[in-house]
Amino acid sequence: MEVSPFPCLLARLRTRHLRNVSIAGKNFYKCDLADADAVTCFLMPSAMPRLSKFLDETVRPGTAVVTVTFWFRGRSPKTIKDGPGLRGAVALYVWPAMSAPGHTG
Structure with missing residues (x-):
């Protein structure tokens, strides 16, 4: 979208x-993102909390969520890549990607 x-x-x-x-x-x-296999996000940091809640409500567990440059607070990415041709680091989350207790994301 x-x-x-x-x-x-x-x-x-x-x-x-x-x-x-x-x-x-x-x-x-x-x-409705219920049928999405993957979601890619390139948004401003201020949008990430609202997006996190929206994804909790709409995507299936296990959906791949890719963010460019900005991260979800309180979530743990499965992997982070930074390399030639990328405009900032890219993080892959497997939703809901909850962090371990005490981790601030």
Whole structure:
């Protein structure tokens, strides 16, 4: 989901050859993500707490959630990658990705 028209168009162009990727021009807070196998997020830090709660309510346990640059507080990523061609570190969470007690994320 991408609410802004230009990034949505760009994402569609970049993924048009991938049969397992779909891009929708929508606000994901208004969408049902129950059937999503993976969710990719590139948002501002202020959006992460609301997104975390939204994902708790909408995605299946075990859904892959990928974030770029910003992390979910109180959640533990399965892996973090930082490398050439990436614009900041990328974290993979397997939702709900709860942290161990005492871990601040």
